[in-house]
Amino acid sequence: MAFFTTLYSGSSGNCALVEEDGKFLLVDLGKSCRAAAMALKGLELAPSGLMGILVTHEHHDHVSGLPVFLKRWNAPVYGTAATLEELARRQLVRPNTSLTAADGKQLEVAGFGVESFSTSHDSAGCCGWRITTPKGKTVAIATDLGYVSEEVMANLYCADVVALEANYDEYMLSRGPYPPYLKARIASQRGHLSNDECAAALLKLMDNGCIRYSLCHISQENNAPMLALGTLQAAMTAAGMDPEAVQVQAALRHQPSPGYRW
Ligand SMILES: [Zn+2]
Numbered sequence: 001m002a003f004f005t006t007l008y009s010g011s012s013g014n015c016a017l018v019e020e021d022g023k024f025l026l027v028d029l030g031k032s033c034r035a036a037a038m039a040l041k042g043l044e045l046a047p048s049g050l051m052g053i054l055v056t057h058e059h060h061d062h063v064s065g066l067p068v069f070l071k072r073w074n075a076p077v078y079g080t081a082a083t084l085e086e087l088a089r090r091q092l093v094r095p096n097t098s099l100t101a102a103d104g105k106q107l108e109v110a111g112f113g114v115e116s117f118s119t120s121h122d123s124a125g126c127c128g129w130r131i132t133t134p135k136g137k138t139v140a141i142a143t144d145l146g147y148v149s150e151e152v153m154a155n156l157y158c159a160d161v162v163a164l165e166a167n168y169d170e171y172m173l174s175r176g177p178y179p180p181y182l183k184a185r186i187a188s189q190r191g192h193l194s195n196d197e198c199a200a201a202l203l204k205l206m207d208n209g210c211i212r213y214s215l216c217h218i219s220q221e222n223n224a225p226m227l228a229l230g231t232l233q234a235a236m237t238a239a240g241m242d243p244e245a246v247q248v249q250a251a252l253r254h255q256p257s258p259g260y261r262w
């Protein structure tokens, strides 16, 4: 059985996990080493099962846990060349950490097939990940993206689990406390996905037969889990689809989500 979950998710830190038979990959490590270690312990996963850390981009909420974590468990790190360069420059990885530039290549990490795809975001490099477990289960993860490009869509199609960002509610963002420049940044093509944009993409995937979804990186200030879930359900109902026909979870902010085993 494969297992997917997020250890935590949101602007205070992001980390996702794909596991099979005790071996697992982490996507991002955006909280302390302690937070990740405790979450793994809670999931009864030994750190020795960690085969690699896939990084989406170098923003704080995705990499802040790396330096201390790698001191204890110096796992190989994968990312775009631009992201890895930033991580090395800022000494977020160790001099002897194995770094592999992914940039659209198909890589093999301890039996897992790993492929990055470009996402549009205001960082040096940014990507999503499509992971195939040794037994052929697929998970596609995309957070921190201003819009869903054709490349992103192509990589989300036919995954057994799709983890996509539902960052903000458009009304809450526009009426919320953020300064105008920050609102514009979030809503821009290099910012984040709104609930509506996320729902529009997921509806296309549902048409294609995807059944398990995780709504990730839900903003604390400009969104709420029930709102992200409700927006998707309303979009499904409006499209004549049965919301019960799929499984959707809103990723929890500070602790592992129930996740999916299949
Ligand atoms: Zn970011």
Ligand SMILES: [Zn+2]
Binding pocket: 010, 011, 014, 059, 061, 062, 144, 217
């Ligand atoms: Zn982020």
